[in-house]
Each structure stands twice: as C-alpha cells, then as structure tokens.
Amino acid sequence: xxxxxxxxxxxxxxxxxxxxxxxxxxxxxxxxxxxxxxxxxxxxxxxxxxxxxxxxxxxxxxxxxxxxxxxxxxxxxxxxxxxxxxxxxxxxxxxxxxxxxxxxxxxxxxxxxxxxxxxxxxxxxxxxxxxxxxxxxxxxxxxxxxxxxxxxxxxxxxxxxxxxxxxxxxxxxxxxxxxxxxxxxxxxxxxxxxxxxxxxxxxxxxxxxxxxxxxxxxxxxxxxxxxxxxxxxxxxxxxxxxxxxxxxxxxxxxxxxxxxxxxxxxxxxxxxxxxxxxxxxxxxxxxxxxxxxxxxxxxxxxxxxxxxxxxxxxxxxxxxxxxxxxxxxxxxxxxxxxx
Amino acid sequence: xxxxxxxxxxxxxxxxxxxxxxxxxxxxxxxxxxxxxxxxxxxxxxxxxxxxxxxxxxxxxxxxxxxxxxxxxxxxxxxx
Amino acid sequence: xxxxxxxxxxxxxxxxxxxxxxxxxxxxxxxxxxxxxxxxxxxxxxxxxxxxxxxxxxxxxxxxxxxxxxxxxxxxxxxxxxxxxxxxxxxxxxxxxxxxxxxxxxxxxxxxxxxxxxxxxxxxxxxxxxxxxxxxxxxxxxxxxxxxxxxxxxxxxxxxxxxxxxxxxxxxxxxxxxxxxxxxxxxxxxxxxxxxxxxxxxxxxxxxxxxxxxxxxxxxxxxxxxxxxxxxxxxxxxxxxxxxxxxxxxxxxxxxxxxxxxxxxxxxxxxxxxxxxxxxxxxxxxxxxxxxxxxxxxxxxxxxxxxxxxxxxxxxxxxxxxxxxxxxxxxxxxxxxxxxxxxxxxxxxxxxxxxx
Numbered sequence: 001x002x003x004x005x006x007x008x009x010x011x012x013x014x015x016x017x018x019x020x021x022x023x024x025x026x027x028x029x030x031x032x033x034x035x036x037x038x039x040x041x042x043x044x045x046x047x048x049x050x051x052x053x054x055x056x057x058x059x060x061x062x063x064x065x066x067x068x069x070x071x072x073x074x075x076x077x078x079x080x081x082x083x084x085x086x087x088x089x090x091x092x093x094x095x096x097x098x099x100x101x102x103x104x105x106x107x108x109x110x111x112x113x114x115x116x117x118x119x120x121x122x123x124x125x126x127x128x129x130x131x132x133x134x135x136x137x138x139x140x141x142x143x144x145x146x147x148x149x150x151x152x153x154x155x156x157x158x159x160x161x162x163x164x165x166x167x168x169x170x171x172x173x174x175x176x177x178x179x180x181x182x183x184x185x186x187x188x189x190x191x192x193x194x195x196x197x198x199x200x201x202x203x204x205x206x207x208x209x210x211x212x213x214x215x216x217x218x219x220x221x222x223x224x225x226x227x228x229x230x231x232x233x234x235x236x237x238x239x240x241x242x243x244x245x246x247x248x249x250x251x252x253x254x255x256x257x258x259x260x261x262x263x264x265x266x267x268x269x270x271x272x273x274x275x276x277x278x279x280x281x282x283x284x285x286x287x288x289x290x291x292x293x294x295x296x297x298x299x300x301x302x303x304x305x306x307x308x309x310x311x312x313x314x315x316x317x318x319x320x321x322x323x324x325x326x327x328x329x330x331x332x333x334x335x336x337x338x339x
Numbered sequence: 340x341x342x343x344x345x346x347x348x349x350x351x352x353x354x355x356x357x358x359x360x361x362x363x364x365x366x367x368x369x370x371x372x373x374x375x376x377x378x379x380x381x382x383x384x385x386x387x388x389x390x391x392x393x394x395x396x397x398x399x400x401x402x403x404x405x406x407x408x409x410x411x412x413x414x415x416x417x418x419x
Numbered sequence: 420x421x422x423x424x425x426x427x428x429x430x431x432x433x434x435x436x437x438x439x440x441x442x443x444x445x446x447x448x449x450x451x452x453x454x455x456x457x458x459x460x461x462x463x464x465x466x467x468x469x470x471x472x473x474x475x476x477x478x479x480x481x482x483x484x485x486x487x488x489x490x491x492x493x494x495x496x497x498x499x500x501x502x503x504x505x506x507x508x509x510x511x512x513x514x515x516x517x518x519x520x521x522x523x524x525x526x527x528x529x530x531x532x533x534x535x536x537x538x539x540x541x542x543x544x545x546x547x548x549x550x551x552x553x554x555x556x557x558x559x560x561x562x563x564x565x566x567x568x569x570x571x572x573x574x575x576x577x578x579x580x581x582x583x584x585x586x587x588x589x590x591x592x593x594x595x596x597x598x599x600x601x602x603x604x605x606x607x608x609x610x611x612x613x614x615x616x617x618x619x620x621x622x623x624x625x626x627x628x629x630x631x632x633x634x635x636x637x638x639x640x641x642x643x644x645x646x647x648x649x650x651x652x653x654x655x656x657x658x659x660x661x662x663x664x665x666x667x668x669x670x671x672x673x674x675x676x677x678x679x680x681x682x683x684x685x686x687x688x689x690x691x692x693x694x695x696x697x698x699x700x701x702x703x704x705x706x707x708x709x710x711x712x713x714x715x716x717x718x719x720x721x722x723x724x725x726x727x728x729x730x731x732x733x734x735x736x737x738x739x740x741x742x743x744x745x746x747x748x749x750x751x752x753x754x755x756x757x758x759x760x761x762x763x764x765x766x767x768x769x770x771x772x773x774x775x
Contacts, residue, residue, distance in 0.1 A: 184363070189529050192357075192364035256403060257361035261383070262529075263342045263504075265457065321424045321635045323459025326771055331761075335504030336529055338342055338385045338556060339449045339478050341450050341555035341607030345662075368532060370562045371672045382610065382663045385503070385552070386530025387559050389669060390610045396662035400632055402420055 008103045013133030022131060026109055030116035035092070035127035043127035045092055051152035053088035055079060059144040064107065066185050068178075068197030069272070071144055072114030077201045077272060078223070079148040080122050084203040085219035085275050087156025087210055093119065095129035096145040101136045111142065122201035124148070150203075156210045160237035162217040168284040169242065169304040170277045172205065172297040173198065174250040175227050179269030179334075180258045189262075189336055195254055200273035205294045212290060215283030221275050225330045228267040228315070230276050232329040235313040242315045244304030244327070263337030267317075268330040278306065343384035345392045345404055351377045358383055361403070420636055427639035428463060434646030435467030443469045443598050443734055444645055445591075447584055448553075448605035449476030449760060450633050456762045458635040468646070471598075471734045472757075472764050473591065474690060475605065477553045477582045478505040479756035479763060482686040483720020485580045486511030491715070492547050492578070493525050498713075499541060500525045501534035502549035509759055510752065512720045531563040531577075538567070538575035547709050550577040555607040557581040557698055558672035561679035564700065564707045578709040579700050583682060584608050585616060586696035591733055592624045598734045601627040601645035603638065606660040611676075613668025614658040621656045630658035679704055686719070689728030689755030728755030731764050738768040745769065 004021070011018040028036065035043045059075045069077075076093065083090040095115065099108065119126055177198040184193040202221070209216060218238070222230035227249070235242050251266050259266050273296060279287050284302055291297030307316075315327040346358035346365065354370045358381065365383065369375040372388045380397060381388035398405040435442055446452065452472045455461065461470055474480050490511055493500045500516075504527045507516045516525055524544075528534050534548035550560040560577050567575045584605060592599065604617050609630045617628040627648040631641030640659055648654050658664050676698070685697025700708035709715060726748070727741040738744045738757070748754040750766050757765035 188526055188533065191366075194362040253403060254362045257344065258363045260344050260403075261342070261360060261363065261365065263453075317459065319457070319459040319635070320421075321458050321460070321463065321639070322421065323461070323463040323635075325456060325459035325462065328761075328770065331508075335507050335527060337505045338503045338529075338552060339476055339505045341448065341553065341605065343555070343607050343610075366530075366532075368530075368562065371558050371669060371675065373671060382607075384607060385556055385559050386532050387562070389555070389558070389607070389672060390663040393662050400637060400660070400662045401634055402636070 006105055008099050008101055008105070008108065008133055010101050010133050010135065013099070013131055019131065026105065027112060027129070027131070030112040031119065031126045032116065033125040033127065035125060036129075043092065045127065045149070047091060047149075047151050049151050053083050053086040053150045053152055054148070055082040055086070056145060056147040057082060059146070060140070061182065062140060063185050064111065064141060066197055067181055067195065069199035070111060070114050071142065072111040073118045074199055074272060075144040075146045076115055076118040076122060076124070077199050079146040080124055080201040080203050081221045081275070083148050083150035084201070084206040085221050086150070087158050087219070088150030088152045089207055090122065090124045090148055090150040090203050092125050092127045092149050094147040095126045096147070097129070097131045098139050098143040099131065099133050100139040100141050101133055103141055108142070118201065122203060153207060153210045155214065156216070158216065158218050160218065160234070163234070163238040163240050163278050163306055164217070164280070165240065165306050165308045166281050167217055167278050167306040168281055168302050169244060169306070170279055170284060170287055170291070170300065170302050171227070171250070172202070172274055172291050173299040174252050174255065175222070175271055175274065176251060176255040176259060176266040176269035178272040179226065180255050182270070183262070184258060193254065193258060195252070195258065198271060198273035200296055202273065202275055202296060205291065205296050206275065208290055208294065209277070209287055213279070213283050213286050215280030216277055216287070217280065218278040219275050222271050224270050225332065226266070226268045226270055227276065228265070228327050228330050231315045231327060234276070234278065235315050239313050240306045241309035241313045242304060243307045243318060244315070245318045246320045248301050248303045250299045250301050263339070264334050267327060268334055341384055343382045343389065345380055345397055345401060346383050348375060348377055348379050348381060348388070351375070356388065358388070423636055424639050427643040430643035431468055431646045432465045434650040435465050437650045441467055441469055442646060442649060443471060443600050444603055444642055445471040445473045445599045446603040447473040447475040447588060448608065449479065450607070451475060451603060451605065451638065452760065452762045454633045454635065455638060456767070460635060460638055468642070469734065471732065472762070474587050474687060474732050474756060476756060476760045476763070477551055478509055479760040480582060480687040480690065481509060481551060481580050482688050482717070483511045484686065484717040486515070487720060488715050488717055489549055489578060490514070490516065490519055492709070492713070493519070496524075497545055498524060499537060499544045499546045500549060501528045501537055501546055502526070503528065503551065506549055506551060531559040535563045535567060535572070535575060538572055542574055544574060545713070546575050547713070548575070548577045549580070551580045553582055553584050553605070553608050554611045554676065557680065558611060558675045561675040564679050564704050565675070567707055568704060576707045576709040576712045577700065579680065579698055581680070581698035582685070582687070583696050583698065585619070586693050587687065588620055590690070590693045590696070592620070592626070599626065600649055601629070601654070603641050603645065604628050604630040606630055606632040606637070606664060609658065609660065609664045609668065611669050611672045613666055614656065614664050615666045616668070618656050621654055625654055627654040628656050630660050630664055632660040632662070688759070689726045689757065691729070726755040728757045731757045738765040741765070
C-alpha cells in the first residue's frame with residue numbers, strides 16, 4: 001500500500017483515484033452537508049422563491065494566510081457579501097479550486113477547514129465544486145472561485161435609480177483594515193503590525209436591515225479600490241453627486257499611521273467586512289441602531305449624503321480642515337511611495 | 340518629496356533599529372543619526388531615521404500624534 | 420486644530436486684502452502637492468491667493484532618458500532592478516516599468532537597505548537600485564554605497580537620479596519670471612540640508628521662504644507666514660517645522676551625501692538642463708555607479724519639444740494653453756512632469772477642469 005502523498009500531484013486533478021481520495025478524505029470532511037455528500041454532477045436546490053441573486057468571484061490573495069483570515073475564509077465571505085448587499089439571503093455556494101502541483105496538503109487542509117467553518121458560521125452550504133490541478137509554476141499555490149446563489153428578501157428594493165438627493169451614506173465600520181493588513185504581510189514590504197483583516201460575512205446584519213427598515217436604496221461592498229472606487233461607481237451609476245465628511249469616516253489609528261508611512265490614501269484601500277449603504281434620510285437612524293447592535297457594525301457611521309450638483313456626478317470629500325476635494329476613482333494598484 | 344512619519348525607537352542594536360508608529364513596527368537604520376537612543380522619537384523616511392523629533396513640538400505638529408499621546412491607544416478606537 | 424486653521428485663513432485674507440493684488444505662492448515638494456490636494460487646501464484659500472505646484476516631485480521630473488535606461492536594465496536577465504514604488508508608472512520614451520513589465524526582475528522596496536539585502540541574497544545577479552529623490556532621500560543611497568564598499572559587495576550598484584532643490588528654484592527664478600511671490604519650502608529636504616540653505620533664495624531674489632511640514636495646519640500656517648511677510652514688505656527665511664528642522668540640518672547626512680556624490684548638470688523633464696542640479700556617484704565609488712559599471716548612457720528621451728511645463732510650473736500659462744495638452748500629452752501618456760504627477764497641475768486640470 002502506498003502512503004498518501006504530502007503534496008498535491010497533477011493526478012489529484014485527473015478525475016480518477018486520486019481525485020476521489022482528495023474529495024473523500026480532504027474536501028468532504030470539512031464541508032459536511034447532505035447536498036455535497038451526494039457528489040452529483042450538479043447540486044439540486046429548492047429555493048423559497050424564484051427571485052434569486054447569483055454571483056461569482058475569484059480569489060487570488062497573497063499571502064494565503066493573514067492576520068484575521070485566509071483565502072478560504074475570504075472566498076466564502078466575499079461571495080456571501082456580494083449576495084448580501086444585493087438584498088438576498090445567501091443559500092448555497094459552488095467552490096472551484098485550481099491547485100498548483102506541489103502545494104502541501106497541510107496547507108490545503110487548513111484552507112478547506114476555513115472554508116467549511118466560515119460557511120457554517122454564515123449559514124451557507126458549499127453544495128458543489130470542482131478541483132483542477134496545474135503544473136508547478138502555472139498558478140501561485142491556489143486560486144479559488146466561489147459562485148453563490150441567494151434568495152431575494154421581500155423587503156429589499158435596491159437600485160441606482162432609487163437613489164435621491166438627501167439620501168444618507170452609511171458604512172458599518174472602520175475602513176482600510178483588510179488592505180493594509182495584506183500589505184503589511186506582503187513579501188518585500190512586510191512590517192509587524194497589530195492590524196487585522198476585517199474579513200467577515202455580512203449577511204446576518206444586512207438581512208436584519210432589509211427585514212426591519214424600509215428606505216434602503218442601494219448597497220455595495222467596498223472591496224478592491226476601497227470606499228473611493230465604490231462611491232464613484234455609485235455616483236456614476238446613479239448620476240448623483242456625493243459628499244462625504246472626512247471626520248465622520250471611521251479609521252483605526254494603526255491603519256492611518258501605516259497608510260501615512262507608505263503614502264496610501266485610506267479611501268483607496270480594500271475592505272472585506274464592510275458595506276456601504278445609501279438609505280433615505282428617514283431610515284438612517286434606525287439603520288445605525290441596528291448596525292451598532294451587531295458585532296460587525298459597532299462602529300457604523302453616517303459618512304455623507306447624496307447632494308444636488310451641476311455637471312457630471314462627482315464624489316467630494318469635506319476635509320478635516322473644512323476644505324473640499326474630489327475623491328478620484330483609484331487607478332487600481334496602490335504602490336508604496338516615498339514621495 | 341518626502342514621506343516621513345514620527346516613530347519611536349523600541350529596539351536598537353548598532354545602527355539597526357525597530358521603530359513603532361501606532362503599533363506598526365518598521366525596520367529603520369540610525370546611520371544618519373548616530374546619537375539616537377532607545378526610546379527616542381525619530382522621523383523615519385525610506386527606512387532611515389533622519390531627525391530626532393521634539394515631543395512637545397510633535398504634539399503641535401502632527402494631529403494623530405497629539406491624539407494618541409493624550410489617550411491610551413486601543414486598537415478599536417475610531418479616529419476621524 | 421481647527422481654530423488655528425481658521426486663524427491662518429484670516430491672516431491670509433487680511434494680507435491679500437492689504438496688498439490689493441494677487442499673491443502667488445509656489446511649493447516645490449511633491450509631498451506638499453499631494454497633501455494640499457488631499458486636504459482640499461486650495462478650496463479654503465481666498466481668491467487673492469494663487470498656489471502653484473512647482474517642480475517638486477523628483478520622480479515626475481526624472482527625464483525620459485533615465486527611465487529608458489531603467490527599462491533597459493529591467494529587461495536584462497543578469498540584473499535585478501530594486502525601486503521605490505513611485506517609479507513604476509513613470510513613462511520613458513516608450514512605456515513604463517508597469518507597461519513594459521519584465522519577467523519579474525523588478526522588486527519594489529521601501530528602503531535602499533532592502534535593495535542591498537537583495538544583493539546579499541542573490542549573488543548571481545547584479546542588483547541595481549534606482550536611486551531617485553531629493554536631498555531627503557539621497558543620504559539613504561549614500562549609506563548603502565558605503566556599506567557595499569565596506570563589505571566588498573560586488574553585485575550591487577545604484578542608478579543615481581537624485582535631484583537638488585535649490586538649483587531648481589534658482590533656475591525657475593532666473594528667467595524673466597517674476598510671478599512667484601514666495602516659496603513654501605520642503606520640510607523634509609530641510610531636515611537634511613537645514614533651513615538656512617534657503618537663505619540664498621531670500622537674499623538673492625528677495626522672496627519670503629518658509630519651511631513647513633506636511634500636515635494641513637503646517638501648510639496653512641506656512642502660507643499665512645509668507646503672506647504676512649509680503650504684506651509687511653520684509654521677506655525673510657523662517658521655519659515653522661521646528662519639531663524636526665534646524666538651521667544647519669543633519670550634518671551627518673550632508674557628509675554622507677558629499678562623500679558619495681558630486682553635483683553635476685542634469686536634465687529635468689520638461690525643464691531642460693539645470694546646472695549643478697543632479698547627483699552623480701563620485702569616482703571613488705565608481706564601481707557602484709550603474710552608469711559606469713554597466714556602461715549605460717542616458718540619452719535624451721523622445722522629443723518633448725512643445726512641452727511647456729516650465730511655464731505651467733511657474734504659473735505663466737494654464738495647461739490648456741500648451742499645444743500638447745490633451746493631445747500628445749495626457750495622463751495615460753504624459754510628456755512632462757505636470758502630467759506625470761497625478762496631482763500635477765496638468766493632470767488635475769485634465770480630470771477636473773478648473774475644479775480642484
């Protein structure tokens with residue numbers, strides 16, 4: 001009898017014996033649910049409604065493990081959050097793995113354990129999946145894609161077209177935590193830090209909002225490109241201008257100091273446990289109350305509003321010194337500066 | 340030209356230091372500040388300490404520094 | 420802090436009112452440019468005060484020819500290019516490190532020491548450190564050259580593109596330009612060269628020079644001081660960044676620079692050649708000078724005739740008056756530093772028109 005290999009071999013993606021062992025011994029035990037256990041070519045789902053939300057995302061984060069999370073947790077939370085901010089209750093995920101030949105099983109098991117745990121914590125099941133292997137050098141350890149389906153909540157009626165002048169902009173907590181944590185652990189520019197990623201699934205909180213408050217116009221999670229990218233998307237999509245107030249935006253001092261050292265603008269830094277919501281002025285207080293009563297919303301704040309403005313829609317920041325400046329859509333890649 | 344922030348020397352061996360800024364720890368060289376000592380507040384640019392920082396002046400100059408030196412630093416403290 | 424900001428604003432308004440004409444202040448530090456933009460400082464200034472962004476971004480004023488040499492190195496299998504992040508997107512004659520992304524032999528570093536560590540860890544390649552920046556950053560390059568020499572490290576050299584601020588200020592003022600009334604002087608360059616270094620600008624050109632840091636309060640109070648001096652008619656040198664700036668500066672750092680470098684004539688993007696404005700590695704350390712060690716030559720870049728950055732920088736023209744603006748020169752393919760810098764006058768104008 002041969003001993004099991006310690007690392008992924010190409011054959012693990014071949015659809016034969018080794019694939020079977022991989023699924024049986026490594027994947028299934030972590031993801032434990034009836035649908036998956038069927039190992040059907042497709043999962044069979046019965047949903048409460050035919051109004052569903054459907055999304056997909058790829059995860060390529062490096063390093064794989066970071067303070068506050070890992071690629072597995074991220075892969076579940078990211079897709080759960082896309083469903084959550086679309087106004088749905090996440091139900092099921094498909095998990096697609098592309099694994100580089102030579103990846104240690106110890107690493108893969110840790111990632112899968114994280115996927116399983118995070119899925120359970122977020123009341124979502126991984127009901128189907130796929131694993132492929134590629135030659136050494138063709139993928140950086142592991143790439144994960146999760147595709148998710150959620151059932152639209154009756155109370156959720158979201159869209160750019162719903163946004164009106166006077167609506168308030170709300171965020172559930174501090175910005176820049178995830179991006180700065182990743183940067184602080186990135187090879188070549190790593191530094192010791194107390195920072196932790198805010199990676200978390202938001203569906204419980206967003207569902208509470210949609211079920212209890214009318215007047216939520218729009219929601220999005222400010223991941224890549226940070227708050228700046230998301231607000232510019234909202235401005236462009238709705239044709240409305242936005243003003244946010246710097247002193248209202250929650251930022252941890254350690255995040256700000258790290259950003260200052262490297263020359264980053266915290267508005268451009270990724271978040272993985274945050275949503276931005278545009279809500280009617282009447283709904284703002286109640287939304288804040290619900291958020292602050294939840295572990296993921298303790299530092300929720302109203303950071304700005306939709307404003308009337310001539311010309312092309314813009315995002316403006318009222319700065320801490322009482323000035324204003326335009327918040328630009330970030331380029332898409334933040335590099336540390338000395339200048 | 341010149342991103343630099345004040346940070347405190349928390350380790351020092353020869354001219355190799357570790358400096359702390361709001362809990363973030365960076366490597367820095369004190370080659371350009373031969374008189375720097377453990378515990379000093381220094382201005383760090385591109386991995387080098389380039390000046391000692393007068394603490395009283397620092398509180399008047401850097402808002403974040405003033406906030407933190409007045410309060411106990413807690414990771415969840417929100418700053419505007 | 421807000422009360423001090425308001426006080427500075429009042430002081431500026433009073434001075435403008437008293438003088439009865441527009442006041443033009445120039446800052447000459449890219450970090451000031453970014454801070455001014457980030458805090459929306461222009462929006463708080465009265466109409467009578469015009470704030471110009473000078474040639475203060477040493478990265479943005481790096482000539483195309485230098486970038487081309489850097490790209491050539493990045494394409495060589497026997498080289499590893501170590502650079503500050505600032506350089507990744509600066510374009511040469513044909514693309515940047517980003518668009519011409521070579522096979523992974525470019526590493527972003529936070530410090531010159533990281534570059535030297537790369538050389539120690541990779542004895543089989545020549546590590547070339549892209550040494551750019553003003554006097555604030557030059558000592559960091561000088562230190563690693565000395566360390567490499569002391570340790571006998573053979574596979575390390577620097578491509579020096581360090582720039583000096585005072586020659587540039589002199590060049591700007593020596594034309595027929597009388598537009599600039601006063602200078603907000605770079606706080607961290609002053610940490611190294613000392614606030615007194617700017618005395619020659621005050622004495623020779625009769626302009627107020629105020630050394631300030633980069634927090635918005637520092638910038639506002641610095642400008643208020645310039646305005647105050649203008650309204651009393653007595654320009655002088657002053658520093659409000661006493662937390663870290665002394666009159667004489669960091670002598671150890673100055674000695675380090677003098678040991679490693681000579682000041683030579685150099686080309687500034689969009690401004691032509693400025694005498695004594697660039698640092699070149701001295702003969703004593705020639706084996707750590709990438710130009711000599713690797714037989715590299717900085718050739719003039721693509722024809723940038725028509726670039727009027729020099730006039731834009733001095734406030735003599737507005738960006739749309741330059742024939743290249745929006746045509747040959749845009750943020751995607753910038754010609755001069757005013758467009759290379761994302762907060763440069765031309766880049767800002769391109770994105771937002773007059774709004775800032």
